[in-house]
Amino acid sequence: MIRIKNLYKSFNGRIVLKDINVTFEPGKTNLIIGQSGSGKTVLLKTVVGLLEPDSGEIWFEETLFTKLSFTERKEIRKMIGMLFQGSALFDSLTVEQNVRFPLDMFTNKLMEEKTERVNFCLKRVNILNSNHLYPSELSGGMKKRVAIARAISLNPKYLFCDEPNSGLDPITAILIDELIKEITEEYNITTIVNTHDMNSVMEIGEKIVFISDGVIYWEGNKNEILNSDNEKLNDFVFANSLAKQLKMKS
């Protein structure tokens, strides 16, 4: 479980996150949705510690993450897997080396054990016979799947995904969404996904947090989102004409 209390973040005097209070539960895909520039990525990067908040608290279970030193945070970070918008695979390493990297860095397992784990993770994300390819030789969807394999190689307790569907076709996007949902349930991970893709919201949104101008305006699930009377949320959800027509009919 991750709890955020009274979180504020600003850049050069411009407030980007205002009084964020939210709890993300384990075993669920928690979605943060909102327009581009609404503060989703800043919130995600602040939660994982890539950005420091101006004030407020971030709790990982019973540990107050915001008060930990750089060294103390390492222990929490070993329990975090993250899928970046651009996959962020290491260009100089092969698929196998990318997935093995966290194992090499933080475990003392034998090479055979590590290879077994790597193959298991790659198989889990349906990447077969590509161990020796470099990231530049992979398609966008494959890169995302390898990045998920790398993120789960150390059995994380927390999984963060920043725009996992950006740049993907609708079919691959749904496959990635389903994979994230399956992995979350399978390993009882606390997963937080940043997205502005409504398909993702309807596919995997077990808990949805709507953020606009750095403020949380609405919380709920995928069944509640269509019937909400929150004006800002409706402007976002029913932004396109097809969605508007469907809303009118219903």
Place this chain on the structure above:
Amino acid sequence: MFTHFFEGFGSYILLLKKVFSKPEKPSLYYKQTVREIIALGFDSVGIITIISFFMGAAVGLQTAYNTENPIYPTYLIGLGTRDSMILEFSSSVAALILAGKVGSNIASEIGTMRITEQIDALEIMGVNSASYLILPKIIATLFFNPFLTLISIIMGISGGYIACTTLGGITSKDFVYGLQYAFVPFYITYSIIKTLFFAFIITSVSSYQGYYVSGGSLEVGRASTKAVVFSCLLILLFNVILTQLLLK
């Protein structure tokens, strides 16, 4: 302007502090260092060999044309080529060339890793990204650049020898005599000491420029240019300081 300079210098020092902190897993750093020795060291042998050879040839011929007077003994050409190569060309000029080749390579590699979030990925995993990416590069260049300097000295003197004995009108015997005449072994030590300083400047300054890139490919290009310019300026500054300190 001064505020900007001190801010930059402060963050450079803080980066070095991160770079020299205890590695997470020394065995991985060892492998990374070996890779960097190949990428930054071995891959520079070719360019250093070619440039030093022609530099030595030009220095030899210029010395020959400038000492075309019966008052000057011809062995001075060998002596002049040797001392020019050892004292200045093989350390300082080679360092300026390496700042262009290695410095821009480091800045663009680390800069690209920054803008494609690969550095963020390392940080999320709990890896000290500054140390993991930069320390092996510093160790690799500190270890290998002295060899590059020695190769440069040998190739420069060889270039001078071939050019002068075939085009400069000096006998092989006179050139070799000049090479041996009044040789000061400390000059080699001086050259190696300078090389170590320059290697550190090139690697750390270029890494700093790449590590703090923000934006896109345009900024990576700018960082790469800045890495070369600042490295060259610092090399020239430290060349004067070290010469004054070591040859006084």
